[in-house]
Amino acid sequence: MNNEPLEKPYSDLRLAAMAPNTLLGTMLKITGPFWDKLLGISKLRRVYESCELSGLNKQEFSQKLLNGLGVQVSGINGVLAKIPQRGRCIIVCNHPYGMIEGVIIAHLLTEVRADTKVMANVGLTIFKEIKDYFIFANPLKPKALINGLAIKQCFRHLEKDGLLVIFPAGRVSFFQADKQRIADADWNRLAIKLATKTDSPILPVFISGANSKLFHNMGRVYYRFRLLMLAHEMFKLQAHNIALKTNNLLTIKQLNEFNGTKRMNDFVRLQCYLNDDNYFSPWLEHEKRTSFEAVIPMVDKKVMKKELAQLPEIQHLLDFKSFSVYYGYQQQIPHCVEEITRLREITFRTLDEGSGEACDTDKFDATYMHLFIFDHKNEEIIGAYRIGQTDLLQKNGDVSKLYLAQMFDFAPEFINQQQPCLEMGRSFIIAAHQNSFHGLLLLWKGIGAFVCQNPHYRTLYGTVSLSKLYDPRSVALIDEIMVTDKEGVSAKKSFAGQLHPEVKDFISAAPVSLNQLSALVMGIEEDGKDVPVLLKQYYKLGAKFHCTGIDVNFNDTPGLLLSVNLPAAPDKLLKLYLGSSKTAYINYDKSDELSAI
Template sequence: HVKSGGALLLFPAGRVSYFHKDTKRIADHTWNRIVASIASRAKAPYVPVFISGLNSPLFYRLGRIYYRLRLLMLARELTNKQNAKIKVSAGFPIEEKHYAKDADLTCRTELFRAQSYLISPEYETSWPADPVTHMQPLADEVPYHEVLAEIAQLPAEQHLLDHKDFSVYFGYQKQLPKTVDEIARLREMVFREHNEGSGEPRDTDHFDATYIQLFVIKKDTGQIIGAYRMGQTDKLLADGNLDNLYLNRMFDFGPEFVNRQKPCLEMGRSFLIPEYQRSFQGLFLLWRGIGAYVCKYPQYRTLYGTVSISKLYDMRSVAVIEQAMVTTTNNVARRHPYSYTFQPEFCDFAKKYGLKEHITPLLKTIEPDGKDIPVLLKHYNKLGAVFHSLGVDKSFNDTPGLLLSVDLPSAPEKLLKLYLADGWEDYKKAVKPKE
C-alpha cells in the first residue's frame, strides 16, 4: 500500500500517553519500530504529527498506582471529550533520503518520535519584532566603468586570479571608495532578501575602512557578483584594542581564543548576487580568491567568522543548528542572549543520539519551504570548522550568527587543492610564525 503511494496513519506507541516514573512527565510510550521499518523499506516520505491535549488528572493518578486502572478509565476519558477541541499539528513531509543512512531502526524510530515532539505547539515561538522597521531606498548603482577605473589603479599583487569571464581582487576602501560603495549597496540588497538588511541605502560601517574587501567581478563589464570582508587580526589588534574587531560586538573573546593567539583573518559580510546564489561557481570564485590571498600571505593559518542564520528560519531550527553544531568552551561567550527551550522528550533524544547527523530531517520537519542548513555553514563544516557559539548581531537586524574557526592547513586535501590550486603544498608547509 505505501510503496504504491498510499497514505498510512500510525499510532506507533500503541497506547495513550501516561505518566513516566523515570522522567516524571506525561509522554508517549516507546514507539514500535514498524514505523521506521515501513518508511525505510517503502522509501516513503514521513510526516510527523503531534496531537495536543490531556486526559483527566484522575486518569494519570490511577495509572501511577497500577497500569490496569488506567486502562479501566479509558472509556470514561473517551466519553468526557464530547464537544472538546483537539489540536492536531503536522510537520512537513520528509523524504527518506534525508535520514542518516547508518542509523539503525531503533534510532530512526526514536528520531521519528522526537520529530513529533519538536512540533508541539506549546514550544513554538515567534521571533521578536525586528528592530529595523523601515527600509530606505537602495543607493544608486555605481557605474561599472567607475569600478573598472579604480581596479585599474590597484597594484598588480592585488589581482588574485582570473577564471573564465571573472577576476578576483582585494583592496581597501581608501583605494576603492566607489567600488566599496557598490559592494555595500549590493550587500544591503542581498541581505534584505534574508531579512538581515540595515534599512540604510548601503550596508556599511566604519569597519569598511580598516578591513580588506575581497571581491569577484565580471572582467568585461566590471559587475561585482560577490564579496567577502576580511580583517587582519595582527594589524587590527596591534594596539591591543579588541574594539577594532567587528565580531567583538557579538562575542567576548577570551585570551585563549585563536584571534588573540596568532594572525587570523576575520571573515564576514559575505554575499553573492541572486543569480549566483544557487550556483557552485559563485562560492568557488570567492574561495579561490581567499585561497590565492592566503598563498600570498601564508602567516594567516586560521580563518574565523560567523555564518548568519536568517530569521526566515524558525526559532526551533536555529536552536537545532546551535545544539547540533556548537562545541562550547570557556574561550568565547556571546554578548547578547539567544534562548529557546526544547520539549523535554526532544531533549532526551538529543542527549542520547546527538543532533549533528539528523539536522536535515529535523529542519525539514519545521521549515515550510524545506530549507536545510545554510550553504555557507555546510561549506565551513566540510573545511573542518569548529563552531564555538551562537550570538546575536545587534548591528545586523538582530540576526543570529554561528561563530566558527577553520585551521586552514588542516582542511581536507581535496579542498585545499581546489581553493589554493598550485600553491596548496607550499602553503601547507609554510613555517608558522612565532607566537
C-alpha cells in the same frame, strides 16, 4: 463506500456485551451495571443514545460523536495541505488521549482520502459503526494472532497506494518518572519498516494536550488504571481544543541518513514532538524591521574599473572566464566598496537580514579588507567577503577594533587573541549567481590565494548568519547540535532558543551528523530548505562551532560563531582552494621567516 443506515441499535455499549464467555466474563456480566457507571461507559452510552448515533455511517457517526463530546479540533487545514492527494503515505501520531484521537484522525483524513485506514486498539471495536476506519491490533498482547494479521493488512493497504495512520506508541501517553514529563512510550518501529519496504513517505502529526492529572496519578499507582479510565477521560474534553500540527513529508532519502530502524524511528518521533507549541517561540514581531530606505543607486561602472586598474597586481588574486577576484581597502577602492555595501543591503534584505538603511555599511568597512569577484563581461561585482586581519586591527588598539567584539566577549585565550587570524564576515553572492557553482568557489579560491600570499594567517573565524527566514526551532537545533567548543567566548546577547526535551533524548542517544541535521531542518522548514550553505562549507573545512549570539547591528540576526584551523582542513579542499601553493602554505614556519631577517 456504503452510507446506508444500519439497523438500530448497533453498538451495544455495555461491559456485559463485551465480556468473554469465561468465569470472569460471567462475573462481569453480573456486576456489569456497577462497572459501566464506574468506568464511564454508562455516560458514553447516554451520549450514543442522545446523539442518535446508532446505525449512522462512519463519517456521520464520528462527526456527531465529536460534537456530542464537545471536542473542538484546530490545525486541520495545515495537516490536510501536507497529505498527498493520492499515493501511498504513512501518518504517525503521538497518543495523548488513548481513544478519541483515533476517531478524530480517521474522520478528518477520510474527508480528503477515502482510502484512509487507521491502525487502532481493539478497544475501539465497541463502536461498530466506525469499524471500517480501522485495522485492529492488540498492543497489550504482542503475540496475539490479530497483530500479525494487522501487519499484513497494513502492508497490503500501502501496496494498493492507500493512506495509513499509525500510533506507534500503541498505548496512551503517560507520566514517565525518569523523564519527569508526560510522553509516549517507546515507539514501535512498524511504521519505519513499512515505509522502507513500500517506499512510503511519512508525515508526523503532533496532537496537543494530555489526559487529566488524576488519570496520570492513578496510572502511577497501577498502570492498568489508565486503561480503565479512558472512557471517563473523553468527557473531560468538553469545549477543549485539540490542535493538530505537522511539518513536511519525510522521504525515504531523509530516513536513510539515519543508521538502522531504531534511529530512523527516533528521528520520526522527534519530528512529531517538535510540533508541540508548548516548546515553540516564534520570532518576535518587534525584532522584524518593517521600514526600509531606498537603496543607493549603482556606482558608475567606469569608476569601478578605473579603481581596479590602479590596484597593485598582487591584489589581483585570480581569474576564471570573465571573472576576476581582487582584494582591496576602502582608501584604495572607495567606489567599489560603496557598490559592495549597496549589493550587500539588497542581498541581505531578501534573507530578512538587511540593515534597512540605504546601504549596508559601518565603521568597519574603513578598516577591514574587502575580497570580491568582478564580472568583466557585465561590469559588475557579484560577491564579496569582508575580512578583518586581527594582527593589523589590534596592533594599535584592542579587541574592540574587531566587528565581532560587538557581538561576543572574547577571553584572552580565544584564538583571535593568540595569533593572527582572519575574521570573516558580511559574505554575499548576488541573486543572479546564487545557484551557480562559481560564485562561492571563486570567493574561496580568492581566500586561498590571499593566505598563500600571507601564510602567517592560519586560522579563519567568523559567524554564519542564521536568517530569520528559518523557523526558530531550526535555529535552536543548529545551535544545540553544532556548538561543541564553548571555551574562551560568550555571546553578549544570547540566542534564547527553546527545544522540546525529546531533542535532548535524541542527541544523547547518538551523535548527530551534519547530514542528519539537514534532514531535521528540512523536515521543519515550510519550504523544505536545508541548513545554510556556508555552514556546510565551514563544516567540511573542519570548523569548530563555539556559540550562537544575536547581532544587534544586523537586524538582530542570530549568528553561529566558528573557527577553522586552515592547515588542518581536508587535503582535497586545500588542493581546491590553495592550488599548487598548498604544500608551501602548510609547511610555512614563522621561525624560518624570522631567522632570515
